[in-house]
Amino acid sequence: MPSLLQLLAPGQSRRLDAAEQWTVHVIGFATGAMLLAIAFGWYVNREIALFLFLGAILSLAFLTTTANPLRPSGRSWLAWGLVALSVAACGYFIAMHPVHEMRLPMIDELSNADIAASAVLIVLVLEATRRCIGMILVTLVLLFLGYAIFGSNLSGAFAHRGFSTQEIVDHLVFSTNGLFGPALEVAAFLVFAFVIFGSLLDRVGGADFFYDVANSLVGKQVGGASKVAVVSTGLYGSISGSPTADVVTTGSFSIPLMIKTGMSRTYAGAIESAASAGGGLLPPIMGSAAFLMTDFTGIPYATIALAALVPALLFYQSVFLAVHFKAHRDGLQPMSTGKTPSIVAILRRDWVYLLPIGLLVWGVLSLNRPSFAGAIAFASLLPVALLRDRSPTRLLKTLFFGLSDGMRGMIGVGVACAVAGLVVGTLSMTDLTGKISSGLFHMAGGSPFLTIIVAAFVIIVLGMGMPTPAVYALSAVLAAPALIALGIEVLPAHLFIVYIASMSAITPPVAVAAFAAASIAKANPVRIAAVACRIAMVAFILPFVFIYQPALLLVGSAWQIIAAAGAVALGVLALNAAIEGYFLVMLDMAKRALLFAAGICLFLPFETAQLGGALALAAITMWLWLSRRTLRAPSEAAPTL
Incomplete structure (x- = not known):
């Protein structure tokens, strides 16, 4: 039974x-x-x-x-x-x-x-x-x-x-x-325009183009298959904005390649899941939660996309470094040793794909009508399809199935936004929002930092088994008022929620991106989700960082932005080295602890702590570099037979 x-x-x-x-x-x-x-x-x-x-x-x-x-x-x-x-x-x-x-x-x-x-x-x-x-x-x-x-x-x-x-x-x-x-209005009138763009782009070979670009850039490096997965997934995810669609599209060829080059099935699925979860954070498209944010806050989408750029790049730096350090630690091989086309050759051959993507970026950043930008970018793909197929009949077929596939891709988002509307309606009718926000503040004892932690915990709990747009819609009315009451500006408060909500795609026990990757990798989805959370750990930390350092959201002078981004980038390097246990050489627990401490200092919003963390990282790097030379010296000096 x-x-x-x-x-x-x-x-x-x-x-x-x-x-x-x-x-x-x-x-x-x-x-x-x-x-x-x-x-x-x-x-x-x-x-x-x-x-x-x-x-x-x-x-x-x-x-x-x-x-x-x-x-x-x-x-x-x-x-x-x-x-x-x-x-x-x-x-x-x-x-x-x-x-x-x-x-x-x-x-x-x-x-x-x-x-x-x-x-x-x-x-x-x-x-x-x-x-x-x-x-x-x-x-x-x-x-x-x-x-x-x-x-x-x-x-x-x-x-x-x-x-x-x-x-x-x-x-x-x-x-x-x-x-x-x-x-529901955002799903129908805004998100859909970008979903069908991604759907048609995939049908005319856009995913293959991103894969070729990634392969030419990093395919020959150590652990090249894993790095290709990160780069191609990030490029495609920035257009599709859907973690699950990203896993199914790019993961169908990246996960088997990673397994073939020596990566375990669990880790291969986790890399694809973590990289796909970041697609909803990377401009120009980001994800449906970012479009909902424009409606909830009234902030133009172009402003949100620009503010999200630096944290998104730091997130992908983190995932790439995690893959890089693990590949060196495990001695993984490049994806291929044969000759691969250069990036110049690929762009010369497939430059036509850059036109709709460039038009999309221009439209999103310049026009105050994101849905219109998505529509004109979709229309610009039709000449690309005609050049590719050279058949008006096949063009009509591509258009028909592109729209159909896009609508099927909207099922999860549409259902989630519809049911989120029921919750938001109930909250506004009963004024439960203010009561819960007040409860969060009192639960944290009035401490701003603890309130932020409690809010993040609530968002993570809500996100278990729920898609990102539903998590954001609920959290925007439950947690955002409590954050704004602390004096946090509207943009960082809601972007904080978008980041934490986006990680719901890989948060155990129910992680939709991990389950999609598990079906391809033939591995346990809960284990994939757990490893993906470790790989994407910085995504859970970055929201706290830009709450206290708004310069990461391009708020402040040029020097403040450069200093904050540089410090956090070094912190990402140190943390990933500590977690993966490799940085120039294999690391013991003591060195990993020192690197972890340096990374945390670089994340703190204090110049003294950041300077101390940078100096500590520099000293540890020099120490490890000298250790590496010492380890190599005997073999280099040994006579050859």
Whole structure:
């Protein structure tokens, strides 16, 4: 007999027959074409577009994902029934939109049909969340909904005045603060434009281009396969913005290569997972959480992207150094010793890929319409596809499946943003946000540093088993007010949340990127997640650093920015050497402890500590360099036979 946990576990990908495949493609293409047109400036009523988007996301979720891992992956009439129910529920809101548009929210009463359709839609969203994400997020939503219904029975500070069914439904479904609120709007009107760009770029060979660039740069170095994985994953992830998509795309060839050159299966999966988690932090695209941040804070996306650049580069420096030191410690070989094309030759051959990427970067940084920038970058890929295939028929096919693939790639993000809207709506209705923020501050005893640590812990706990956009949406209303109350500026406070939330992709026990890598590496996903967290440890430290050193976010004079970035870069070097146990030579525990202490000093926001850490690192480096020469001297002096 299957256990209850097995029955409630997330589903697996369904094996679609021809009719189901074409249904998925048609839904994806039609919805994708509509959203792309909106990104180009075509006017569609906001509510109508969101109803269509949610109906498509729910239909695709039920068609492509089984009810649980024990269910057969073939055709399911239950799934088709849920699709029909999703279409009917969203269709009801579309048909009734002229009536609902005229009513006064919270004043005019809802009909029984309105309440019934709303209840059905909420249940469908929760079921799609359970199938695609897991029961953890569903349980969290049910707890918040339970608080809205029964919270008036509580005593003390957490009690509220009580809400009727009419008020709850009105706020969660018929207002702009709930299900159809900012989170779903960002997913439909902003994130999608970049997801389809990444989807089409992959279809026209963009992932291969990034891989060739990485191979030409670092493929012949020690541990070249691992370094190629880090560089190519970072390049592709900066465009896709999705850790799971990054693992599946670049990991499908990088993980087997790493294993072939001597890397263990667990470590190969961990490297790919850690590098993919950073894709949501690296401009120009970053991830859906960064787009949500623009809506929550009102800060232009270009400002967020520029501020995130230095910490993202430091993160990838850390992952690259972790791979470099481990490769030397384990004596791994280069990926290939044969002749590989130079970077100049690759750019001369595939320079055409730089045009849409450059256009995208320009559009994101120069225009105040990120979705339009994504749309024009998507359009600029069409000539690339035509040059590559030299067939208008194949171009149309590429466009059709590119939009379809992009919409399928939106399933997880769309479901997460929809269910996050339910939580955000409940929090705003009950004023639980202020109560939790006050609770966090009191839990930390009023200490600013402890409050930041408690906030990070809450975000990490929320992130276990949840996608990044959902974690950010919840944390932005739970933790951000507490951080801002400490006097922290809005940009570093929310970017702090984005960084911690992004690491949810590799945080055990439920780490979506690690599970995706495990399926390729054929290794234990929990072990992969644990090693990935060690490799990406700096990503957990950097948010604390830029909270106290805003110069890392390009806030301050040129000298302050250079000094802060330089100190942290040296700290990243020292910490990774200490963790991996190699720096010029193999390190014993005493040397590792000294390097670790030097690295921590370089992270501290005090000039004296940074100077002491830099001097200590310089002294240790000289000591190890002399030790290396001493170790080599006997073999160099020995006579050859």
